Structure formats: C-alpha cells, structure tokens
Amino acid sequence: MKNQKVLENYFDSRTYSNQEIEEAISKTKKEFERKIVNVNISLNEFGVYVVTYYFKNKENLLQKFVIKIKQRKNKKQMLLLQEQKYKTQPRNLKSIKKKNNQKQLKEERTKKTREERQKEKVQKRMQKYTGTQYGKYKETKTYRPY
Numbered sequence: 001m002k003n004q005k006v007l008e009n010y011f012d013s014r015t016y017s018n019q020e021i022e023e024a025i026s027k028t029k030k031e032f033e034r035k036i037v038n039v040n041i042s043l044n045e046f047g048v049y050v051v052t053y054y055f056k057n058k059e060n061l062l063q064k065f066v067i068k069i070k071q072r073k074n075k076k077q078m079l080l081l082q083e084q085k086y087k088t089q090p091r092n093l094k095s096i097k098k099k100n101n102q103k104q105l106k107e108e109r110t111k112k113t114r115e116e117r118q119k120e121k122v123q124k125r126m127q128k129y130t131g132t133q134y135g136k137y138k139e140t141k142t143y144r145p146y
Helices: 018-031 061-085 093-111 114-130
Strands: 005-012 036-043 048-056
Touching: 005 018, 018 036, 018 048
Parallel strands: none
Antiparallel strands: 005 048, 036 048
16 A cells, blocks of 8 residues: 555544544545545543544555556666666777767867858758769869860
C-alpha cells in the first residue's frame, strides 16, 4: 500500500454516548464508500474519545505493474551511472583517436565567427545549385596556350 491517510474526530465523553459516536462513525464511512476504512477508538487522559480513521489506498494490478516497471527503470539507470563512474580507459587506439578528432571538430565549429559561417552557407548553396565551387573555374580539359 502507498500512503495511508488518517482522519481524527474528537468527542467529549460527557456529552456524547457510545451510540452517537457509532452513528458518527457510520456517517463518515458512508462519505468514503470507495475507500477501505479501519477505525480505532480510544479514550485519552482528558476524557475525550479519539476516533481515528485509517484510509487505505486500493491498488489494482495495473498500478502495481506500473510501479514495478518504474522501479526496474530506476535500477537500470543507477547501474548505468555506476558503470560510467568506474569505466576504464578505452583499449583501442582507434577509439581514442576518434574521440580526439571529435573534440577537434567541436572546437573548430565553436571557433568560427558568424561571418565565416555565413560565407560557408553561401558556398554550400552555390555548390548545390550550380554544381561547382565558388571561386574555381570550370575545367575544359583542352589545352590552349594562347
């Protein structure tokens, strides 16, 4: 069960009889028909009846299933975090070089100014629509010295 909710009523023993207290208990049970209710009645040191209602949450199979799935997911995430903490250095030199190359590419991307990025965009568009690079001449494959 999840959280248990509690409601307390106080009745003076001089003014209320046992029958009136039982009627009050039955009324509150009718208000909460769909809940499972456990009632505890006690007399405290001041001569007051303390009626406590313990409401239990009903859990159906779907809720239990969802809770178990969430717990498994949390366990997997915790395991992944622990693996990342204690992960050893990569053994392959290729993987190390790849990581270094990726870091260099990221650094190059961040170092470019706004103007350089705009120039690159223009060059890419020119290449896309004309099929040639901007600033290079078309190759004729013929030799003409004069």
